[in-house]
Amino acid sequence: MCAGEHTDHMNQSTGTHPAEEKSTKEARLENPTGVLHLFQHESVPILIDALLTLPPGREFNKTELADHAGVTRQTVSNYISLLLETDVVEEVPNTSPRRYRVARSDVVQELFELNSALNVAGE
Numbered sequence: 001m002c003a004g005e006h007t008d009h010m011n012q013s014t015g016t017h018p019a020e021e022k023s024t025k026e027a028r029l030e031n032p033t034g035v036l037h038l039f040q041h042e043s044v045p046i047l048i049d050a051l052l053t054l055p056p057g058r059e060f061n062k063t064e065l066a067d068h069a070g071v072t073r074q075t076v077s078n079y080i081s082l083l084l085e086t087d088v089v090e091e092v093p094n095t096s097p098r099r100y101r102v103a104r105s106d107v108v109q110e111l112f113e114l115n116s117a118l119n120v121a122g123e
Contacts, residue, residue: 043075048088051102052115059092059099 029040039045050069054060060068062076069076080100083089087105091098102108 043071044079044082046071047076047079047083048111049115051083051088052112054102057101059095059101061097061099065100 047065047069050065054068062080063073066073066076080089084091084100087103087107088111089100090103090105092101
């Protein structure tokens with residue numbers, strides 16, 4: 001067998017069979033963690049980008065966030081629980097209709113730092 005015959009069925013960089021890579025990717029998508037958990041939804045990065053441009057402490061409702069992000073209110077409704085769960089936003093207590101604000105959390109601090117670093121790198 002030629003050397004090329006073996007590599008046709010194996011990934012040269014990882015030494016794995018394409019079917020193994022596919023199952024690993026599928027496993028990641030089925031059980032996402034960290035960034036993948038947050039960014040696997042198409043509209044979430046747009047919402048986070050909009051949140052990072054709000055003045056500190058600014059409160060908003062779903063409609064206001066939707067307008068600021070350029071998405072529908074339904075999109076915000078679909079993902080607000082994920083943003084709450086991951087400490088990106090927090091509910092403002094005793095508000096009706098419900099109001100939110102960017103959370104004071106380690107996650108948000110890291111998002112601001114990552115955003116800043118990416119902006120500097122892109123200059």
